[in-house]
Amino acid sequence: MYLKGENISFGYRKDDLILNNVDISLGSGEVLGLVGDSGSGKSTLCKILAGYEKNYQGSVSIDGKKIPSNTYNPVQLIFQHPEKAVNPRWKIKDILNEGHVVSQDVLNSFGIKKSWLDRWPNELSGGELQRFALARALSPETKFLIADEITTMVDAITQVQIWESILDIAERLNIGILVVSHEKNLLKKVCHEVVYLSRINNAGLYNELAFRDMQNASLSGMVPE
């Protein structure tokens, strides 16, 4: 199964495009890294792939079919700040089970404690809250996970814990993951492959995704100095 974005262009103004003819493809079970300069449109691309941003040109499809908008979206997006992705007036257990009842199996692999479920979001740290955001997004119907800087705000130990859980579940459910991060060392550890989204140049000509195999090229060589 492949999630494909083809010829994607997007801009807030007509004469100022953020993305211009970007192609990206993510397979089931694949862990693909996405790097790029600040402002190159990584987060915008994530939102487009996950169906949050509708006003774009080009197409997003799974195995050639358009992703239906009236049912559970198999492409789930996780944001950098979990506190902005949850309802502050709901208890954690309601937030967690809003879409589907999250299985005990998933809760266990994220190390989620029962005693946390009765808390309010502001009573948990960012790292704990991010585990909930991930657990609720990893339903059996999820086929692709877009992780936009999801461990940027947590400490190094929590980062390892979270990634171990995600990779474990993704492998079991054969989920494809797009990992957006600035941290090259992290990408080296978790991704099979990394792509580079270049900043659109001033002439607005084109944007290209350079594919490199992690085995053959060092990541530091990929990012132009």
Add this chain to the structure above:
Amino acid sequence: MSVEMAMNNDDREGSEALLKVKDLSLSFFQYTSGLRQTELKIISNMSLEAYSGEVLAVVGSSGSGKSLLAHAILGILPSNSRLSGSMEYKGQSLTPEKKEELRGKEIALIPQSTTYLDPLMKVSEQVMGSSEKKDKEVMRKRQTEIFQRYNLKAAVGRMLPHELSGGMARRVLVSTALMSSAKLIIADEPTPGLDERSLDETLKYFKDMAKKGCAVILITHDIEAALKISDRIAIFYAGTILEEARIEDFRNDGEDLRHPYTRALWNALPQNRFQAIKGHQPMQDELNGGCVYFERCSIRTEHCSKDIPQLKRISGGLVRCNNVS
């Protein structure tokens, strides 16, 4: 100023810290149900010293309350908070009046969130507005220069905050501090969302500010960023500082580090072992009066669960642990 400029790590001994924080504790009062209130402890017995010419990093996970340290120093805490302990700036007690007088002038904050920007004001106006009222032309020139240095196009100055990308907003926030002539700079999470080039550049500016004689406190969860430019790193965990280490202590398997948590943090980095320890940081209602790291500690003894270890000086650093010497 010239005295401060001449100072560096080596001849710091005997000189006064620009900012001294001693036994700072901070808690919030919250209404739970009806008129019942509870006290939520965020920071307990925290001490640190910032020296001119040095970068001190305070590293801790997000949501652990370390930003409130910055707010406490600046005196911008909400009214339901209670602060105890002492703070001194240039040897004088930092009273609320003094804080109000100094902030934005001698003490500058680079805030964490881009929501600190006014959503209805053009970016360039906000950046200029942060400094003293001088000749407007000079300020504008300076703002243009700083924007160029940060690779922000002139058009960015005319944008509103919601039009900025995360990294651009971050650079705008850093620009505001560069405009002022502060002696103490507190940068609260200035790095997330920056690509490597902007990150290195931002960090370099903090280092430069320190070289020019400023004291810089870098509050961050990003230990790697801290390692790049800091002179000392304080490890913040569950409301207090577990260790203050010199930069050169972070190497190899972390054998020079004093606290088991610092060592675990070091070994969890992706470029090191990418190895996690079990458990999570205790929340305030999970603390039982003993060492805050008790639950996860590999070298704990029975004594550790009884009371909080004192901060002690070991081989040029500070550590809050009973079982290291």
